[in-house]
Structures are given as structure tokens and as C-alpha cells.
Amino acid sequence: MKRRRHAEVAGGGFAGLTVAAALAQRGWTVRIHERSDEVRAFGAGIWIWENGVRVLASIGASDEAFRNCPPATEFLNWDSRGRHVHCAKFPVEPTPGAARLFCVTRQQLLMAIYNAAIRAGVEVVTRSHVVRASSHGELETASGQRFRADLVVGADGVNSKVRDSLGLLKRRRRHADGAIRVLVPHLPGYPDSWPDRVLREWWSGRRRLLYTPCDREVFYLCLTAPVSDVEGAQVPLNRESWARSFPHLTSLIHRIGSENRYDVFETTTLYSWSAGRVAIVGDAAHSMVPGLGQGCGTALVNALSLAVFVHEAEDIAEALRAWETARRPLTEHTQFWSAIAWPKTRWPVAAVRLFYNLPGWERWMTAQRLRPAVTVPHGTEDDAPWVPADASAPLTGTERRVARREPIRR
Ligand SMILES: Cc1cc2nc3c(=O)[nH]c(=O)nc-3n(C[C@H](O)[C@H](O)[C@H](O)COP(=O)(O)OP(=O)(O)OC[C@H]3O[C@@H](n4cnc5c(N)ncnc54)[C@H](O)[C@@H]3O)c2cc1C
Numbered sequence: 001m002k003r004r005r006h007a008e009v010a011g012g013g014f015a016g017l018t019v020a021a022a023l024a025q026r027g028w029t030v031r032i033h034e035r036s037d038e039v040r041a042f043g044a045g046i047w048i049w050e051n052g053v054r055v056l057a058s059i060g061a062s063d064e065a066f067r068n069c070p071p072a073t074e075f076l077n078w079d080s081r082g083r084h085v086h087c088a089k090f091p092v093e094p095t096p097g098a099a100r101l102f103c104v105t106r107q108q109l110l111m112a113i114y115n116a117a118i119r120a121g122v123e124v125v126t127r128s129h130v131v132r133a134s135s136h137g138e139l140e141t142a143s144g145q146r147f148r149a150d151l152v153v154g155a156d157g158v159n160s161k162v163r164d165s166l167g168l169l170k171r172r173r174r175h176a177d178g179a180i181r182v183l184v185p186h187l188p189g190y191p192d193s194w195p196d197r198v199l200r201e202w203w204s205g206r207r208r209l210l211y212t213p214c215d216r217e218v219f220y221l222c223l224t225a226p227v228s229d230v231e232g233a234q235v236p237l238n239r240e241s242w243a244r245s246f247p248h249l250t251s252l253i254h255r256i257g258s259e260n261r262y263d264v265f266e267t268t269t270l271y272s273w274s275a276g277r278v279a280i281v282g283d284a285a286h287s288m289v290p291g292l293g294q295g296c297g298t299a300l301v302n303a304l305s306l307a308v309f310v311h312e313a314e315d316i317a318e319a320l321r322a323w324e325t326a327r328r329p330l331t332e333h334t335q336f337w338s339a340i341a342w343p344k345t346r347w348p349v350a351a352v353r354l355f356y357n358l359p360g361w362e363r364w365m366t367a368q369r370l371r372p373a374v375t376v377p378h379g380t381e382d383d384a385p386w387v388p389a390d391a392s393a394p395l396t397g398t399e400r401r402v403a404r405r406e407p408i409r410r
Contacts, residue, residue: 045220
């Protein structure tokens with residue numbers, strides 16, 4: 001009988017859980033080492049585009065991940081003088097060449113992937129802090145324990161110990177901006193108006209405030225400010241300072257809790273995504289500015305693809321090189337366009353409008369930005385697009401017009 005192959009995974013985040021679930025579903029035994037005392041995500045929301053949806057569907061996590069979270073219909077944004085800057089519309093049904101966008105809480109998304117991994121038989125060891133790996137397939141934890149495997153995966157985030165112990169990091173760039181992300185409970189009575197599927201963003205100087213409805217209970221706010229903006233980057237959130245920037249949102253800003261963190265955006269580039277039997281995936285390999293909302297989506301796509309490449313390979317090291325050759329070009333395209341697409345808050349509004357709407361350029365730029373979202377992930381080519389269980393519910397008039405790409409009447 002053929003021996004079951006075994007993987008040791010560092011990191012129980014989006015990438016680690018996805019590769020673990022996908023390998024276990026293909027007959028591998030898998031153990032995840034998570035340094036925290038439980039698998040959990042911090043309190044914020046996340047955008048997941050069509051590519052991520054396809055991966056989640058393929059590991060059996062999409063129904064749970066998007067329960068009570070219908071797709072977004074459009075994105076609107078205004079400058080500090082209330083002038084309309086940019087608008088984007090999204091399909092609500094699977095549409096060739098276009099991408100749906102779902103917005104959920106990180107915890108709901110992570111638990112959906114975690115449950116898929118557990119159902120597939122993955123073992124999760126918490127409070128297990130990985131300190132290094134070796135290319136012949138060994139993982140070592142802070143307690144001195146060593147674990148041998150056919151495949152070791154470093155999915156331990158942007159500060160990856162696995163990656164650094166193998167000297168794979170080529171460049172780690174800290175950007176000028178960062179963000180405070182929070183979930184805020186809706187006011188009583190909000191469910192009456194659910195579903196709210198419009199994403200809204202306001203600009204003021206170099207600060208931005210993004211509103212994303214997630215579900216009936218909470219919405220997600222992302223408050224972006226440069227590192228050099230001492231009050232803007234301050235935690236706990238400096239509510240007075242932010243309310244001065246967005247006076248019309250004062251009551252909303254004052255509802256934000258005081259347990260906040262400010263994360264500086266980083267872009268990482270590696271010499272190689274693998275060394276021998278060790279693969280690096282997710283933010284550990286390719287973190288990016290959240291300009292396209294594709295950091296996690298890319299992690300999910302590359303994690304599933306990794307499992308597909310190694311699944312029946314005779315030579316793991318060779319399969320990992322083939323995986324990188326297949327996946328790296330689109331990943332670097334995504335990192336590049338995430339930075340290019342970063343909102344031009346310092347430009348005059350006329351220039352920003354031109355940037356988003358100049359005929360010809362707009363079409364080409366939109367295609368570049370959407371390429372990661374509309375590219376069918378490796379391993380899902382034969383799958384029908386996932387649709388929510390309640391998709392048979394009749395569409396509203398607005399949704400029908402968005403689906404048909406007709407103008408919305410206001
Ligand atoms: C402001 C902001 C907004 C974003 N918005 C979006 C968005 O809307 N859509 C999107 O797709 N992406 C978004 N991203 C990017 C997204 O958050 C990341 O790409 C994603 O979290 C990467 O997942 P990961 O599993 O690789 O890493 P992580 O989520 O960082 O998970 C790593 C896991 O490894 C564990 N770990 C770390 N070190 C060790 C160790 N030594 N031993 C054991 N375990 C360890 C950690 O505890 C954690 O559980 C955003 C990022 C930022 C900064």
C-alpha cells in the first residue's frame with residue numbers, strides 16, 4: 001500500500017489552514033503549528049474577490065465563509081469637499097470577465113477554513129511557536145521539538161521565522177502608510193435596512209476612512225493614515241483628531257472601541273519561494289499593500305495551488321519549483337498593481353478623476369487591476385462558480401441592473 005505523505009505547516013492563518021485543508025483532502029496527513037493559544041483572527045473585516053471565492057468553494061468553506069454576507073454591489077468615494085472621486089460597480093452573479101466581491105469578518109472567514117481543515121482530518125497544535133526549518137524537511141519549535149515531513153510549509157505571516165531561517169528573504173519594504181482596522185456594531189434597528197451592499201470611502205488630506213458593511217451585526221472601518229501622521233496613526237484611536245478630519249462622521253467615529261492596532265503596509269519579495277522540501281506561502285512570501293484587497297485572496301490561491309502541485313509529485317523540491325514558476329508572475333503583477341492602485345490622496349481631484357476615468361487608460365488599468373480576481377485559480381478549473389445558498393431569492397431592481405451592467409437610477 002502507498003505510504004500517506006505528511007506535511008508540517010507553520011501558521012494557522014488563512015494560507016496555512018487552506019494548504020492544510022487542501023492537502024488533507026488529497027489524502028495527506030497534516031499538522032499545523034499555531035503560536036497563539038487558539039486559531040483566531042483579529043477583529044476586522046476583509047474583502048474576498050472571485051478568485052478567493054473559488055478557492056474557498058473548492059475546499060468546502062464558502063457556504064460558511066459567506067453566510068449572511070451577500071456580495072457588494074458598488075464602491076463609492078468622495079474627497080474632503082464632498083466631491084465624488086470614483087465609483088466602481090460589481091456583479092452580484094457569476095459573470096465571465098468580471099469579479100464578485102464579498103466582504104466578511106476575518107473571524108467568520110478563518111473559522112470557515114479552519115472547520116474545513118478539521119473535517120479533512122488536519123491536526124492543529126496551538127501554542128506551538130516555530131523557530132526554524134531545514135530544507136531536508138524538518139520543522140523546529142521553541143520548545144526544541146523537531147518534526148520531520150515530506151513537505152514543510154512556512155505560512156507564518158510577514159515576520160516568517162521559517163522563511164528567515166532559510167535565508168530566502170530578498171526585500172522587505174515598509175510603506176509610508178498604515179491602517180487602523182476595527183469592527184463596529186450596527187445601531188439597533190439596522191437589520192431593518194439590511195442588506196447594505198455599498199462600500200463607501202471618504203478622503204481628507206492623506207487620511208482615508210473606508211466603510212464596509214459585513215453582516216447584520218457589524219460593519220468594518222479601515223482608517224488609513226501615513227506613519228508620519230502622529231495623531232492619525234495613534235492607538236488607541238485619537239477620535240477627536242479623526243472627527244476633525246471627517247466632521248460628518250463624528251458620531252460614527254465616537255462609536256469605535258479603544259482596542260486598536262495600527263499596521264504599516266509591507267511588500268515582501270523572496271529569492272525563491274522554496275528551499276528543498278520547504279515552501280513559503282501567503283504574507284510570508286508575498287505580502288502587499290492592500291490597494292486591491294488581494295493579499296488574502298492571493299494567499300488562498302497560492303495555497304491551493306501548492307497542494308495541487310505537490311499532491312502526486314515524485315520529487316517535492318521539483319514540484320515546488322514548478323509551483324513557483326506557475327504562480328509567481330501573477331503574484332508579482334498583483335503586488336505591483338496593488339501599489340499602483342493605491343489611492344492618490346495627494347493629487348488634485350481633477351487629476352484623480354482623470355486617473356480613474358481617462359478613456360482607453362481606464363479600460364486597460366481596470367483590466368490590470370482585475371486580472372488576479374478574474375483569473376481562474378489552479379485546481380478550480382473544472383468547478384462551476386459558487387453561488388450562495390439563498391441565490392434563488394429574487395434580485396432587487398438595483399441588483400438586476402448591476403448584473404446587467406445597466407446604469408443605476410438614484
Ligand atoms: C490594512 C490591511 C487591509 C487588508 N485587507 C485585505 C482585504 O480586504 N482582502 C485581502 O485579500 N487581503 C487583505 N489584507 C491582506 C491580508 O490580511 C493578508 O494577506 C493575509 O492575512 C495573509 O494571510 P497569511 O495566512 O499569509 O498570514 P497571517 O494572516 O498573518 O497568518 C499567519 C499565522 O501564523 C501564525 N504565526 C506567526 N508566526 C508563527 C510562528 N513562528 N509559529 C507558529 N505560528 C506562527 C500567526 O499567529 C497567524 O495565525 C489586508 C492587509 C492589511 C494590512
